[in-house]
Amino acid sequence: MDESKGSLPIKYRPQTWDEFVGNESTVESLRSVLTREKGRPHCIMLEGPSGCGKTTLALLFAKELGCSPEDLRKYNIGNMRGIDTAREITRNARYTPLNGDVKVYILDEFHMATKEFANEILEILEFTPGHVYFVLCTTEPNKVLATIRGQRAQVFPVNRLVRPVLIDFLKKIAESEGVSFPEKHYKEIALVSEGSPRAALAVMDKIIDIEDDEEAFRAIASATFDEIEVKKMIDYLMAPGKKSWKTMAEIIKGLDLTGSKPEEIRVGVARYFGSVLLNRGDTWSHTVMVVFGSEPWFYSGREKLIDALYELCK
Numbered sequence: 001m002d003e004s005k006g007s008l009p010i011k012y013r014p015q016t017w018d019e020f021v022g023n024e025s026t027v028e029s030l031r032s033v034l035t036r037e038k039g040r041p042h043c044i045m046l047e048g049p050s051g052c053g054k055t056t057l058a059l060l061f062a063k064e065l066g067c068s069p070e071d072l073r074k075y076n077i078g079n080m081r082g083i084d085t086a087r088e089i090t091r092n093a094r095y096t097p098l099n100g101d102v103k104v105y106i107l108d109e110f111h112m113a114t115k116e117f118a119n120e121i122l123e124i125l126e127f128t129p130g131h132v133y134f135v136l137c138t139t140e141p142n143k144v145l146a147t148i149r150g151q152r153a154q155v156f157p158v159n160r161l162v163r164p165v166l167i168d169f170l171k172k173i174a175e176s177e178g179v180s181f182p183e184k185h186y187k188e189i190a191l192v193s194e195g196s197p198r199a200a201l202a203v204m205d206k207i208i209d210i211e212d213d214e215e216a217f218r219a220i221a222s223a224t225f226d227e228i229e230v231k232k233m234i235d236y237l238m239a240p241g242k243k244s245w246k247t248m249a250e251i252i253k254g255l256d257l258t259g260s261k262p263e264e265i266r267v268g269v270a271r272y273f274g275s276v277l278l279n280r281g282d283t284w285s286h287t288v289m290v291v292f293g294s295e296p297w298f299y300s301g302r303e304k305l306i307d308a309l310y311e312l313c314k
Contacts, residue, residue: 001052004243008201008208013172014056017234021169021197022161023053029156030057034064041154042128045110047141048158049216051196055108057158058135059100062104071097077117078109086113086120093124093132103132111143120146125152158197163187170200179208181216188220188275214279221275230255230265234272237312243314252306262301266292266308288312 014020020027033040043274044061046054075085089105091108097103107113112248113121125148126132136153138144149155161169167186174180185207200277203220210216222234233251236243255265270293277285297304 008173008205009198010245012176012201014053014060017060020056020060022054022165023057023158026156026158030061031064033154034061035268039295042130042132043134044151044155045123045136045141045144045153045155046158047138047155047261049160049194049196050139051193051198052158052302053197054137054158058106060138061135062106062133065102065104066100067102067104067133068097068099070099072106073103074106074108076108081112081114081117083114083116083120084116090121090124094129097131100188104135105132106135106137108137109139111140113144115145118148122147122152130241140293145151147194161197162195163190166193166195166197166200166262168191169197170204173201173204177208178277181207182213184279185213185216185220188217192220192271217279218276221272227309230268233309235268238271240275243313245310248309248313252309255305257302257305262305263297265305266297266301 005076017027123212141149170186180297189200189203193203207216270289273285273289277289291308
């Protein structure tokens with residue numbers, strides 16, 4: 001763990017296999033693959049949810065192979081997904097390493113590759129030069145070309161951490177930082193981060209300097225809301241007194257209500273006020289939780305959200 005860095009997710013990013021928490025079977029399989037003298041795969045795929053360690057495992061894999069920083073190439077295919085990128089990778093991969101025996105290409109968000117990218121890179125994934133290794137990382141393996149996922153790459157799953165393991169992990173980090181939190185805070189962080197150690201550390205980072213327990217608890221519960229307007233809505237619902245529909249309508253106009261956003265907001269608000277209810281036990285929190293937690297809004301999300309907020313302002 002690199003304790004010279006600032007934010008907790010960066011500071012406590014594992015630097016060795018032994019520091020990696022969870023996914024023991026996948027770690028063991030990767031380490032076993034690396035011990036082979038013959039038949040070592042030159043293309044592997046790490047698949048699983050965001051923030052659970054795919055890129056970290058890819059970096060550890062490269063480190064174990066003895067790849068130098070000069071010969072490590074990392075691409076975010078979500079941003080560089082076209083045929084020109086595939087051609088650049090294919091062309092450069094054939095050159096010998098600058099410093100050492102191997103070159104490693106880490107291709108993040110591989111499921112976002114265009115059809116042209118995937119087809120262009122197929123050949124080198126099958127006939128990979130002996131000095132080259134590819135690590136493909138994806139959150140949506142079902143979108144990866146079947147001939148790559150099923151034939152070219154050896155697949156390794158990376159799963160979410162179960163809650164007790166994540167809570168224990170957070171307690172160890174807190175101890176390393178010289179801080180401690182009430183037990184309910186650890187449980188709430190584990191809940192909102194949904195098994196992602198990276199997300200959990202990011203939430204802990206936000207509350208580490210908050211001394212008031214209730215304020216910290218509210219910060220944890222709202223941690224999943226990145227949009228400023230959603231936070232405004234939460235703060236307005238939390239404010240004492242009767243709510244003005246005029247004010248609420250102005251807040252709604254600033255919300256992104258496209259696609260699945262209304263359903264994401266519904267789940268987040270229900271979870272937030274459920275947490276506040278457990279902490280405070282007040283009637284208003286129960287009312288908001290019930291209004292937002294009644295049923296999914298997948299098919300009429302925008303209208304349901306407006307209707308729910310209007311009911312709360314009556």
